[in-house]
Amino acid sequence: MRIFTASAIFFIAIGSAETVAQQNSSRICASAAASLGQASAITSDGAVLISTDMQVWHRASSEEFGSNKVDPNASTVFIAYLIAREQANSGALAVRISRKISNENEKTNSVSIYRPEIAQGENPCESRRRREIDRTVTVNQYIDFHESRGINSDLEAFHFHYLNNNKCEDTKSPDHLPVFKFEDVKRTSGSDGVLARNFSFMVPAFAMPGFAINHKFSMLRAELHYRKSVNRDGTCFSFSVPFGSSREMRFVGSEIGFGRSDATRSWMISR
Numbered sequence: 319m320r321i322f323t324a325s326a327i328f329f330i331a332i333g334s335a336e337t338v339a340q341q342n343s344s345r346i347c348a349s350a351a352a353s354l355g356q357a358s359a360i361t362s363d364g365a366v367l368i369s370t371d372m373q374v375w376h377r378a379s380s381e382e383f384g385s386n387k388v389d390p391n392a393s394t395v396f397i398a399y400l401i402a403r404e405q406a407n408s409g410a411l412a413v414r415i416s417r418k419i420s421n422e423n424e425k426t427n428s429v430s431i432y433r434p435e436i437a438q439g440e441n442p443c444e445s446r447r448r449r450e451i452d453r454t455v456t457v458n459q460y461i462d463f464h465e466s467r468g469i470n471s472d473l474e475a476f477h478f479h480y481l482n483n484n485k486c487e488d489t490k491s492p493d494h495l496p497v498f499k500f501e502d503v504k505r506t507s508g509s510d511g512v513l514a515r516n517f518s519f520m521v522p523a524f525a526m527p528g529f530a531i532n533h534k535f536s537m538l539r540a541e542l543h544y545r546k547s548v549n550r551d552g553t554c555f556s557f558s559v560p561f562g563s564s565r566e567m568r569f570v571g572s573e574i575g576f577g578r579s580d581a582t583r584s585w586m587i588s589r
Contacts, residue, residue: 409575
C-alpha cells in the first residue's frame with residue numbers, strides 16, 4: 319500500500335520524446351494522481367480509477383461487486399490502472415477491453431492491438447528498439463494465435479520478452495496465453511474464405527452468406543504495456559475508451575511478471 323502523488327505518477331508516465339499516445343497517457347495519469355493526492359488516498363496494487371471528464375475520479379469496484387455506473391451521457395471513460403508495489407523485476411500489463419453491442423449489426427470481426435514503443439536499451443531482453451504497434455487483426459487470427467494454432471506477424475510484433483527473476487521470459491509463453499483470451503468470444507464461423515479474410519473489416523456480418531460472428535461486442539481491444547521496473551513511487555497505466563452507442567464495457571487487467579504469478583482482475587463500466 320502506498321500514497322500516490324501527482325508529481326510521482328506524472329514523472330513515471332512520461333518519457334523524453336513522447337508520442338501523442340504517451341502525452342495523452344501522461345495527462346490521464348497526472349489527473350488521476352492529482353485526485354488521489356487531494357483526497358490523501360492510499361491505494362494498493364491493481365487499483366483502477368475511472369472518470370468521464372478527467373476532473374472527478376472514482377475508484378472502481380471489481381466485477382464481482384457489479385457494474386460501475388457513470389454519467390449516462392458520457393461519451394468516453396478514462397481509466398487509470400495503478401501498481402503501488404515496488405518491484406525490481408520487469409513485467410507487463412495486459413489489458414482486454416470489450417464493449418457490448420447496442421444492436422446485432424454492430425458486432426465486430428476484428429481485434430485492435432496496441433503496444434507502446436519500447437526504446438532501445440530499455441529492455442535488457444530485447445536487443446533492438448520495438449516500434450509502437452497499433453494494428454487490427456481478425457477475431458480468428460487473434461484467437462488462433464493465442465491458442466498456439468496460428469502464426470501472425472502483427473501479433474508476433476505485439477508481444478515481447480522481459481526480464482523476470484534474472485531470466486528472459488516471453489509474454490506469449492504458454493503460461494501467459496490465458497490472460498489474452500477474451501471472455502464470451504468464440505471463433506467467427508464461415509470466415510475462412512477469401513471474401514471473409516479480406517473484407518470482414520468493411521462488410522457487415524449480415525451481408526456475408528454463411529458468415530456468423532459469435533459474440534456480443536462492438537469493440538474488442540488488447541493492449542500490452544511494458545515496465546522495466548516499478549520504483550517506490552509506483553506506476554500508472556492509462557486508457558481512454560469511447561462508449562460509441564454502447565451502454566456497457568468490460569475492462570480486464572492482467573499483471574505479467576514483476577517477480578510473481580500472473581494476477582488478473584476485471585471491472586464492468588456502464589452508463
